[in-house]
Amino acid sequence: MRRLVDTSPHITIRDQYRNIPKQAAEQLYPQGAIALRGVKPKTELRGIRQYRKHLSAIEALGGIRAAPILAGQAIFSFAGRNEAVSLSGIVPSKMRDVSAIDEDMVAGSLDALDVDTNGIVIGRALAKKLSLRMGENIIVVSPSGNVRPMRIVGLFETGNSNYDETQTFANLTRVQALLNRPNVANTIVVKLDDATRAREVAATIEATIGYKSVSWQEASKDLLDTLVVRNVIMYSVVGAILLVACFGIYNIISTVVLEKTRDIAILKSMGFHSADIRRIFVTEGAIMGISGSLLGLGLGLLMMRAIAAVEIRPPGYTGVVHLPVYWGFDQFLIAAGFAVGSAVIAAWLPARKGSRVQPVDILRGAT
């Protein structure tokens, strides 16, 4: 969950509108009965125009970092080989605030894109594929036919082989020129200090600037829904287990109370109060709960270590991945708390019954 929030942008703003723009006739006569078919859309320069203005508007919301990106396609031409790549124009200083790519740099840096505006940062896997090295020049060809030699000023490695082989970064202004799309970006990537607010902030942004803003919750809706279902299943199973354990403790204490009826009568005839008797059996239940919890925590920790040690090599990934295991202290506290709490409740019921024993009833039966 945290991994999901940390690695993806909290909000992504794209050069799209959520609703299709209305046709001219419809705009003029919303109630009109005519719909014109086959109207040819106006050819527009796609992209987020005035992105600088939008950017400062977004940043003015506070607790927010945003970076403009112009993403497009390009062809690398080197030593007679051609390779299609994704080329993203970025502002390095902004990009660093919203993306982890800076941490994945294995040579050079993103900042070099500012120093050398002809610079380009590519994945190490792509460099290997094309036998390129740091500092070497390649020819970049845009779909519109612009050609420009660029120099490799940085290499990154994220571990995701597809990404490492196809993603490249260059200076935003340079990419705008190369793709013939001056002064536009097509994506604004946003990170929030408080990721949980993404949904409402996305709505605010969309309302202010009009472009489609997708929060990470919306983007990973499927995954989040799965997580919700998983949680429901997990808590039902844990609840059921707890219930069974409660019945176990209830049974044990009930039996003990029954066995000790005579002793309860003796203690009460001596002058012990009902509350004293209750306390004895609830304490016994609590001790069971506590020792059971300790045992359970120990076993749980061992199992968690076993799970964390499992190595997974997902396809399309170069590195080894471990199952994410949450080691937070709170979960142990909650688990133990619930276990001891339910043990006490399970013990309290028979304890109360036991404490109501009237010594005279037992004495009458015995003599």
Next chain:
Amino acid sequence: MSVLVAEKLGRTLDGEVPVTLVQDADVTIERGEFVVIRGPSGSGKSSLLYLLGLLDKPTSGRLLIDGKDTVGFDDDERADVRLRKIGFVFQFHFLLGEFSALDNVRMPMRKLGQLGESAQVERAQALLDSLGLADQAHKRPSQLSGGQRQRVAIARALANDPLLILADEPTGALDTKSSENVRLILRELASREGRSIVAVTHDPGFASAADRQVQIVDGKIVA
């Protein structure tokens, strides 16, 4: 002031056919008095004793213990009177099987909480000593003979220095020698220590040691 005064004390079990266990019982017990309750089996001797010892709630009449009217006391208040003023000895010893003789004797002191732990042990040991059980203090009830168990029960009844000791056939399960021993002990407790003793018995020899006898037939005191 009398240790115990019962006036028109009655106990009826309700049900489809109400059963009267005890009817209009007038009993007065003075300090240092050794009283024996006698009567045929099923006449209500035990029932009367439970009423006098606040183990059972009377359905009619008054009961004063040490001058205080106990009618209307709730369970906890009655438990407190039992703890401080009354000691019980039953036909079957009623000791806690998982505790040593010493710990059984200490149990009422622990609940009362007036003595520290070492003082409790000391007093419990002294009580056992005085009843000839000096060497049996650390044995469990199951390791003791019937007579020894009954003496442990007497020691426990004395734990909180009660005014009144109530005994239900304390010698009923004992052989002649042990019976005589228990009888002497109770007699001494009354004569020397000034405790009041009320004992139910079938044993004529035991009854002859008492200061006074109360006869009960069909739940009614006849003499």
